[in-house]
Amino acid sequence: MRIWIRFVGSGASGMRPKVMEALARVGIEPECSEGTSPLGLGVLVFDEVGPMTLEAVRGCRLHASTRVLAVATTEKALGEGACWRLLLEGAADVIAWEGAHDAVAEISARLERWHAVDRIIDSPGVQRRLVGRSPSWLPVLRQIVEVATFTDASVLLLGESGTGKEEVARLIHELDRRAHKGDLVTLDCTTVVPELSGSEFFGHERGAFTGAAGVRDGAFALSHEGTLFLDEVGELPLALQAQLLRVVQEHSYKRVGSNTWQHADFRLVCATNRELSEEVTQGSFRRDFFHRISSWVCRLPPLRERPEDILPLALHFLRTMRPDVELVLDPRVRDYLLQRSYPGNIRELRQLMGRICKRHVGSGPITVGDIPSDELPSLEGLCEWRDQSFARAVQHALTMGMGLKEIGRSASEMAIRLVLAEEEGNLQRAARRLGVTDRALQLRRAQQED
Numbered sequence: 001m002r003i004w005i006r007f008v009g010s011g012a013s014g015m016r017p018k019v020m021e022a023l024a025r026v027g028i029e030p031e032c033s034e035g036t037s038p039l040g041l042g043v044l045v046f047d048e049v050g051p052m053t054l055e056a057v058r059g060c061r062l063h064a065s066t067r068v069l070a071v072a073t074t075e076k077a078l079g080e081g082a083c084w085r086l087l088l089e090g091a092a093d094v095i096a097w098e099g100a101h102d103a104v105a106e107i108s109a110r111l112e113r114w115h116a117v118d119r120i121i122d123s124p125g126v127q128r129r130l131v132g133r134s135p136s137w138l139p140v141l142r143q144i145v146e147v148a149t150f151t152d153a154s155v156l157l158l159g160e161s162g163t164g165k166e167e168v169a170r171l172i173h174e175l176d177r178r179a180h181k182g183d184l185v186t187l188d189c190t191t192v193v194p195e196l197s198g199s200e201f202f203g204h205e206r207g208a209f210t211g212a213a214g215v216r217d218g219a220f221a222l223s224h225e226g227t228l229f230l231d232e233v234g235e236l237p238l239a240l241q242a243q244l245l246r247v248v249q250e251h252s253y254k255r256v257g258s259n260t261w262q263h264a265d266f267r268l269v270c271a272t273n274r275e276l277s278e279e280v281t282q283g284s285f286r287r288d289f290f291h292r293i294s295s296w297v298c299r300l301p302p303l304r305e306r307p308e309d310i311l312p313l314a315l316h317f318l319r320t321m322r323p324d325v326e327l328v329l330d331p332r333v334r335d336y337l338l339q340r341s342y343p344g345n346i347r348e349l350r351q352l353m354g355r356i357c358k359r360h361v362g363s364g365p366i367t368v369g370d371i372p373s374d375e376l377p378s379l380e381g382l383c384e385w386r387d388q389s390f391a392r393a394v395q396h397a398l399t400m401g402m403g404l405k406e407i408g409r410s411a412s413e414m415a416i417r418l419v420l421a422e423e424e425g426n427l428q429r430a431a432r433r434l435g436v437t438d439r440a441l442q443l444r445r446a447q448q449e450d
C-alpha cells in the first residue's frame with residue numbers, strides 16, 4: 001500500500017522520526033510529500049489547527065482520489081471544535097497521536113480499510129457500472145462500497161430521478177460478500193396494488209383468498225439470503241408501512257392465510273426521490289418505518305453538482321452504444337454538453353447520447369450536426385444559454401461572501417479539474433487544452449495547494 005505523509009508545524013516535524021519508526025514497525029513506509037501535491041491515501045501530522053494545517057487539508061481536495069487522515073500530535077490540538085473544522089475542510093478522519101490507546105494501530109486500520117475500498121472502486125465491476133470521479137461523487141461511491149462490502153446494514157438511497165439509485169442498488173447486491181448469496185429482488189412500490197400487497201410482500205397459502213389457487217412466495221421469501229430493493233419507497237401507503245414494520249426489523253413474517261412464522265435473511269435497500277424526513281415531519285411517512293429502513297442513508301448528487309463527470313459519462317455511453325468504434329467529441333459538442341442542463345440527470349444524458357449516436361455517421365468525431373434539432377439552443381437565447389450557469393455560479397459565490405480573488409481562483413481550479421478529468425489525468429494534454437505549459441500547470445496546482 002503506497003501512502004504519503006506530511007508534517008505541518010515545528011512540533012509535528014519534531015515527531016517525524018518517532019512517527020516514521022512506529023509506522024515502519026507495522027509495515028507502513030510512507031513517502032514524504034512536502035512541496036508536492038499529495039495523491040491517494042495519506043497522513044497529515046500537525047501540532048495545531050492553524051491556517052497552515054487547514055490549507056494543507058484543503059489542498060488535498062484538489063484531487064478527488066486523495067484521502068487524508070489528520071493526526072494531531074496532542075489531544076489538546078483538537079480542542080474547541082478543531083476536529084470538526086478539519087472534517088469540514090476535507091479530512092476523512094481525525095485522531096490524536098498522544099492519548100490514543102495505540103495510534104499506529106488506529107492509523108493502520110483506517111488506511112487498510114480505505115485502501116480496500118479504493119481497490120474495489122477501481123475494479124472493472126464498479127467502473128463499468130458507475131462512471132465518475134468528481135469530488136461530489138467519489139465520496140458517495142466510497143460510502144456505498146464500504147457499507148455494501150463490510151456491513152449488512154440496510155441502505156436508504158435518496159436522490160432526484162435519474163441519479164443512479166437503481167444502479168447503486170445493483171452494485172450493493174453485487175458487492176455483498178455472503179457466501180451463498182441469493183437474488184436481487186426489485187419491487188417498484190408505485191405498482192403495488194393495495195388489495196394484493198400482502199401477497200406481493202409476504203406470499204400466500206393456497207385458498208388464502210379468491211383466486212389463490214396455489215402457494216406463492218412473496219418478495220421477502222424470494223430475496224432470502226439476497227437483497228430486497230424497494231424502489232420508490234416513498235409511495236408506500238401508510239397502512240402497508242405499518243404491516244412491514246416487523247419483517248423489516250425482525251425478518252420474520254407470515255404468509256397470507258398462514259399462522260406459521262417464516263424467516264427471511266435479506267438486505268434491504270430502499271430508494272426514493274422524495275424528501276422522506278420532511279414527509280415524516282408532516283406525518284405522511286411513518287417515523288418508525290423510516291428509522292428501520294434508514295440505518296445507512298446515502299444521498300446521490302444530481303448531475304449539476306458533478307459537472308466533471310458529464311464528459312466521462314457521455315463517452316462511456318458512446319462506448320456502450322457503439323462498441324465497434326472509438327468515437328470522440330468535437331470541442332463544440334463537448335462545450336454544448338457541459339453548458340446544457342439535465343433535469344433528468346444521468347438518464348437524460350444517456351438518452352441524449354443515444355439520440356446523438358443514432359444521427360452520427362462514420363467513425364469521425366461527433367459534431368454539432370449530430371445534435372437533434374429540437375435540442376439546439378435558439379439564436380436569441382444562445383448568449384444567455386451559454387452564460388446562465390456560469391452567472392448562477394458566480395452569483396452563488398458572491399452570496400457566499402467570496403471576493404474577486406477567490407472567485408478567480410475557484411474558476412481556474414474548476415477548469416483544471418474539468419480538463420484533467422476529461423483527459424484522464426494526463427497533465428500534458430490538459431496543459432495543451434488550457435493553453436499553458438506543463439510546468440505552468442504544475443506550478444498552478446502547487447500554488448492552489450499552498
Ligand SMILES: Nc1ncnc2c1ncn2[C@@H]1O[C@H](COP(=O)(O)OP(=O)(O)OP(=O)(O)O)[C@@H](O)[C@H]1O
Nearest residue numbers: 129130131132160161162163164165166167346347
Ligand atoms: N454513474 C453512472 N455511470 C453510468 N451510468 C449511470 C450512472 N448512474 C446512472 N446511470 C445510468 O443512468 C440511468 C438512470 O439510472 P437509474 O435508473 O439507476 O436512476 P434512478 O435514480 O433509479 O432513477 P429513478 O428515480 O427515475 O428510478 C440508467 O440507465 C443507469 O444505468
